[in-house]
Every structure is written in structure tokens, then in C-alpha cells.
Amino acid sequence: EPEVTQTPSHQVTQMGQEVILRCVPISNHLYFYWYRQILGQKVEFLVSFYNNEISEKSEIFDDQFSVERPDGSNFTLKIRSTKLEDSAMYFCASSEIGYNEQFFGPGTRLTVL
Amino acid sequence: DAKTTQPPSMDCAEGRAANLPCNHSTISGNEYVYWYRQIHSQGPQYIIHGLKNNETNEMASLIITEDRKSSTLILPHATLRDTAVYYCIVRPLIYNQGGKLIFGQGTELSVKP
Numbered sequence: 001e002p003e004v005t006q007t008p009s010h011q012v013t014q015m016g017q018e019v020i021l022r023c024v025p026i027s028n029h030l031y032f033y034w035y036r037q038i039l040g041q042k043v044e045f046l047v048s049f050y051n052n053e054i055s056e057k058s059e060i061f062d063d064q065f066s067v068e069r070p071d072g073s074n075f076t077l078k079i080r081s082t083k084l085e086d087s088a089m090y091f092c093a094s095s096e097i098g099y100n101e102q103f104f105g106p107g108t109r110l111t112v113l
Numbered sequence: 114d115a116k117t118t119q120p121p122s123m124d125c126a127e128g129r130a131a132n133l134p135c136n137h138s139t140i141s142g143n144e145y146v147y148w149y150r151q152i153h154s155q156g157p158q159y160i161i162h163g164l165k166n167n168e169t170n171e172m173a174s175l176i177i178t179e180d181r182k183s184s185t186l187i188l189p190h191a192t193l194r195d196t197a198v199y200y201c202i203v204r205p206l207i208y209n210q211g212g213k214l215i216f217g218q219g220t221e222l223s224v225k226p
Contacts, residue, residue, distance in 0.1 A: 004156070019135075033213070035214075037154075042216045042217060042218055042219075043157060043200075043214075043216040044216070045213040045214060045215065048212075048213055056213055058213075065131030089154060091156045091157070093156070093157075101147070101159035101162065102157075102159065102214060103159065104157045104158065105156050106155060106156050107154070107156050109153070113132070
């Protein structure tokens with residue numbers, strides 16, 4: 001069964017450093033998403049992406065964040081200058097068309113020291 | 114904020130049916146009810162969705178009241194592996210538009226032997 005994959009599973013970085021989280025969505029999916037979950041808190045929407053552009057973003061997704069689909073398979077989330085409060089689990093998701101169910105990856109745990 | 118209300122926790126005996134309620138009294142006519150679950154910090158997993166008719170798939174059944182103000186997710190024969198946080202989410206289903214999921218706190222279901 002096709003699945004969303006994410007790398008790395010765990011990333012540790014120093015405050016102020018740039019990080020790139022990578023995702024490989026399911027191959028025939030057209031919509032891509034990033035969510036995050038701070039430990040003990042609820043899952044929060046960050047951004048959705050379709051047709052090589054952002055279709056929606058939340059207040060969390062400020063200028064420090066960017067997304068890119070550099071090739072036909074990868075979907076990345078970049079945080080330019082990490083803060084302590086960026087420590088969270090980051091989930092990538094994809095869906096076949098906009099209103100179908102979203103399939104989530106296993107997540108990347110980001111720890112900012 | 115999430116437009117749904119769920120009990121924070123529930124217990125269920127293994128092999129019995131788990132009935133998880135959700136209140137969505139402000140649901141709009143074009144909004145669907147979606148259920149996802151999250152097993153111990155893994156990525157959320159889609160379970161089922163519906164508009165007004167009852168729905169069933171291999172995982173669960175969804176019962177939506179006639180006035181659509183509440184619904185119940187039914188896991189017919191709960192197993193220990195069904196222990197998870199279950200999220201009830203309402204969102205519009207608009208063709209060809211990526212739709213964010215807004216997660217609440219969900220119901221933490223504990224299936225006990």
C-alpha cells in the first residue's frame with residue numbers, strides 16, 4: 001500500500017540554524033500539507049500546497065518557514081532560523097484531490113537546543 | 114478553533130463495540146464530518162467521513178443524526194491496537210480545493226483487556 005514517507009525521523013539542531021524536513025508524498029497525489037504537533041498539544045495546520053504554490057497557510061507559517069517541491073517526488077519544509085519553540089513533531093500529508101482523505105507520514109521529530 | 118466537542122477520554126473492553134460521540138451543533142450544510150485517529154504520536158490516520166447518511170467501511174461505522182448536529186463513530190469489535198486519540202473534524206468538501214484539517218483535542222480511547 002502506498003504511503004507518505006518522511007526523513008529524517010529525528011532532527012536535532014541548534015537555535016538559529018536552518019533545517020529542511022523532507023517528505024515524499026504518495027505518487028499520484030496532487031495536494032500536499034504540513035502540520036506540526038508540539039509535545040502534548042494538538043495537531044496544527046501549517047500550510048497546504050497545490051500546483052507548485054501555497055494554497056493556504058496558517059498564522060504559524062511566518063516568513064521563517066517555506067515549502068518547496070524541488071522535483072516530482074519530494075516536498076520540503078524549510079525553517080530558516082530555528083527557535084526553541086519550533087521543537088515539535090512535523091507531519092507531512094498528501095491527498096489525491098483536494099477533498100479526499102489526507103494520508104499522513106510518520107513525522108519528523110525536531111528538537112531545537 | 115475546532116468546531117467539534119468530544120469527551121476527553123473513554124474506556125472500552127477488548128472485543129466490545131467502542132462508541133465515540135462527537136457534537137458539531139454549528140455544522141454547515143456543506144460541511145462533512147471526518148474522523149481520524151492518532152496512535153501514540155504517529156501520523157494521524159483517516160478512518161471515515163460522511164455528510165448525512167450513515168457510512169461504513171472496513172474500519173468503522175459513522176452514524177450521523179438527522180439534524181447533523183452530532184455523530185458517533187463505532188468501532189464494532191475494539192482491539193488493543195485501537196487504543197488511540199480519535200479526532201472528529203468538520204470541514205467543507207469543495208471539489209478541487211485542498212482543505213486543511215483543524216484538529217481539536219480528540220477523545221483518548223483506551224481499550225482494555
